[in-house]
Amino acid sequence: MLIVQKYGGSSVGTVERIKAVAKRIAKTASDRSVVVVVSAMGKTTDGLVKLASEITPNPCRREMDMLLSTGEQVSIALMSMALQELEVPAISLTGAQVGIVTEAQHSRARILHIQTERIEEHLQKGEVVVVAGFQGISQTRYQEITTLGRGGSDTSAVALAVALQAERCEIYTDVPGILTTDPRIVPEAQLMPEITCDEMLELASLGAKVLHPRAVEIARNYGMPLVVLSSWSDAPGTRVVSSTPPRRAWQDLELTKPVDAVEYDTNQAGISLLRVPDRPGVAAKLFAGIAVQNIDVDLIIQSIHQSNTNDIAFTVGKATLKQAKAVADAILPALGKNSDPTLGDPEVKAEERQIAKVSIIGAGMIGRPRVAAKMFETLAAAGVNLLMISTSEVKVSCVIDAADCELAVDSLCQVFDVGLADVSSNFSKSIMEEVPPPVRAVALDVNQARLAVRQVPVRPRMAAKIFSLLAQLNISVDMIIQSPRCHSLDGILTRDIALTVSQADGETAYQTLANAAVYLGWGEVVLESSIAKVSVVGTGMIAHPGVAAQMFEALAENQINILMIATSEIKISCVVAEADGVKALQALHEVFGLSGSDKIQIPA
Numbered sequence: 319m320l321i322v323q324k325y326g327g328s329s330v331g332t333v334e335r336i337k338a339v340a341k342r343i344a345k346t347a348s349d350r351s352v353v354v355v356v357s358a359m360g361k362t363t364d365g366l367v368k369l370a371s372e373i374t375p376n377p378c379r380r381e382m383d384m385l386l387s388t389g390e391q392v393s394i395a396l397m398s399m400a401l402q403e404l405e406v407p408a409i410s411l412t413g414a415q416v417g418i419v420t421e422a423q424h425s426r427a428r429i430l431h432i433q434t435e436r437i438e439e440h441l442q443k444g445e446v447v448v449v450a451g452f453q454g455i456s457q458t459r460y461q462e463i464t465t466l467g468r469g470g471s472d473t474s475a476v477a478l479a480v481a482l483q484a485e486r487c488e489i490y491t492d493v494p495g496i497l498t499t500d501p502r503i504v505p506e507a508q509l510m511p512e513i514t515c516d517e518m519l520e521l522a523s524l525g526a527k528v529l530h531p532r533a534v535e536i537a538r539n540y541g542m543p544l545v546v547l548s549s550w551s552d553a554p555g556t557r558v559v560s561s562t563p564p565r566r567a568w569q570d571l572e573l574t575k576p577v578d579a580v581e582y583d584t585n586q587a588g589i590s591l592l593r594v595p596d597r598p599g600v601a602a603k604l605f606a607g608i609a610v611q612n613i614d615v616d617l618i619i620q621s622i623h624q625s626n627t628n629d630i631a632f633t634v635g636k637a638t639l640k641q642a643k644a645v646a647d648a649i650l651p652a653l654g655k656n657s658d659p660t661l662g663d664p665e666v667k668a669e670e671r672q673i674a675k676v677s678i679i680g681a682g683m684i685g686r687p688r689v690a691a692k693m694f695e696t697l698a699a700a701g702v703n704l705l706m707i708s709t710s711e712v713k714v715s716c717v718i719d720a721a722d723c724e725l726a727v728d729s730l731c732q733v734f735d736v737g738l739a740d741v742s743s744n745f746s747k748s749i750m751e752e753v754p755p756p757v758r759a760v761a762l763d764v765n766q767a768r769l770a771v772r773q774v775p776v777r778p779r780m781a782a783k784i785f786s787l788l789a790q791l792n793i794s795v796d797m798i799i800q801s802p803r804c805h806s807l808d809g810i811l812t813r814d815i816a817l818t819v820s821q822a823d824g825e826t827a828y829q830t831l832a833n834a835a836v837y838l839g840w841g842e843v844v845l846e847s848s849i850a851k852v853s854v855v856g857t858g859m860i861a862h863p864g865v866a867a868q869m870f871e872a873l874a875e876n877q878i879n880i881l882m883i884a885t886s887e888i889k890i891s892c893v894v895a896e897a898d899g900v901k902a903l904q905a906l907h908e909v910f911g912l913s914g915s916d917k918i919q920i921p922a
């Protein structure tokens with residue numbers, strides 16, 4: 319019986335901690351084989367990044383990998399010594415010594431495969447093998463040291479567990495497991511004994527850094543049991559469970575097909591509320607009215623505003639279109655008139671066209687912006703116009719003309735070499751013993767920047783163009799929203815497109831799009847870095863209309879203005895001003911009843 323245990327930076331932050339962890343490992347190793355993965359001690363990696371930045375603002379990625387990989391080499395050696403001191407036979411190995419083979423992409427390499435022979439030899443001799451997390455070796459002629467991306471030790475551990483066919487993978491950290499939110503911001507956060515991989519993937523990519531999303535992806539793809547727990551206590555922690563049966567080949571561990579399936583829904587109808595005043599409470603009022611009628615809202619997007627007005631667009635089931643429109647019409651008088659008469663007044667527009675939603679689904683899209691770009695390019699090449707777009711780490715959906723649906727689905731299935739999704743297996747509704755509450759956890763991401771591209775001509779290829787330009791630089795677009803409102807500019811119909819990227823990519827993304835704007839005839843590009851994204855996540859929201867309304871109401875009650883909204887089946891994200899981020903997170907945690915009476919203590 320083999321267990322893989324990973325200890326994060328804080329768990330091995332001091333010599334005392336290393337000794338304490340060694341004792342823990344010794345206990346486990348008394349009756350089974352153990353492979354240990356460790357991170358660099360404490361904030362070592364941050365310190366190394368800082369050293370580099372004192373020499374150059376743009377360090378070469380190869381040298382960064384040489385530098386950052388040293389942190390883990392220190393901790394494996396010390397951990398191995400600590401075990402030997404307890405008379406537990408142990409040996410430390412770097413990623414290269416193990417043969418953790420990755421692609422040759424410095425600073426964000428994906429694992430291709432892991433050679434297990436050497437580890438197995440040591441295990442057979444009864445040794446505990448202590449492996450450096452976060453690093454690998456490329457397959458190229460000069461085998462180069464690579465790293466997997468910040469937080470990547472989790473991914474090393476799960477990948478090793480899969481390659482060694484371990485019984486389970488345990489991730490030890492400084493909190494008791496996965497909580498309803500970051501306890502550093504909300505100390506009343508509560509432990510979740512269980513979370514689905516789908517929920518965890520969303521949370522991890524929406525700002526909850528407790529697990530590296532790629533680790534969750536591997537666990538899900540290969541059905542590896544994964545537990546997150548505290549290295550300070552013996553509490554059972556959180557199990558990350560999956561409903562999807564494992565079905566992967568054992569080579570190219572992280573390079574399996576990025577897309578699992580294509581999905582479509584033709585039972586949708588679209589409504590927009592145009593030119594609504596930019597003040598807290600409008601979205602809340604609209605969706606509260608809709609929730610009262612028990613109407614299920616699918617996608618919601620709210621675009622950026624030019625001259626202080628917003629556009630909100632959403633989709634509902636066809637049968638409820640009239641009802642939803644009536645709700646929207648009813649709130650119009652309360653919105654009043656716009657102070658600037660040239661803008662026109664608020665207006666409700668039901669989409670006259672028949673529409674359909676097509677989506678690509680797959681955890682393999684994480685950190686691979688080229689996948690979404692390829693979807694948009696494929697649709698553009700087929701002449702399909704995109705009416706709405708909604709993105710999440712594991713799903714990209716486009717609302718299109720229903721007449722284009724078959725063509726869109728066929729092209730996407732062909733390009734990604736997949737079939738249509740079995741819609742029933744879509745989200746793991748039934749693996750929880752009890753009916754889950756609509757919202758299970760909330761997350762805050764303050765490392766995002768918003769870009770607005772004004773006056774983009776309304777024609778196919780525009781979203782594709784933006785995504786491809788950024789994907790070439792490996793920049794992931796997080797949210798993207800096209801305004802449903804078109805302006806006529808010199809006889810050409812144009813609209814605004816807003817998107818968010820990580821703050822680190824903000825300046826490069828801005829430069830790229832600003833250059834493109836010049837030769838493609840787009841309008842101004844605007845970069846805004848002082849934003850935050852708050853999100854609520856839960857598979858239970860599929861069956862609960864009204865979650866969006868509750869979220870928007872809570873924000874409005876706290877006088878927080880919503881700048882952008884994007885939804886997928888199991889998450890709703892709002893972009894707000896950075897200064898409102900923490901307050902927004904705390905308000906949402908409270909309103910969805912996630913706070914407990916005990917405060918989470920984080921070891922100093």
Ligand code: ADP
Binds near residue numbers: 469497920
């Ligand atoms: P490690 O060094 O063990 O890898 P990390 O710092 O990467 O630890 O991740 C653990 C931290 O993640 C916690 O200390 C906590 O502040 C943060 N965190 C953010 N969101 C959550 C959440 N939903 N549940 C638990 N921890 C969270």
Ligand code: ASP
Binds near residue numbers: 363389452467
């Ligand atoms: N030491 C690396 C980092 O700080 C990897 C990890 O801790 O997971 O990003």
Ligand code: MG
Binds near residue numbers: 469472527528529
């Ligand atoms: Mg971590």
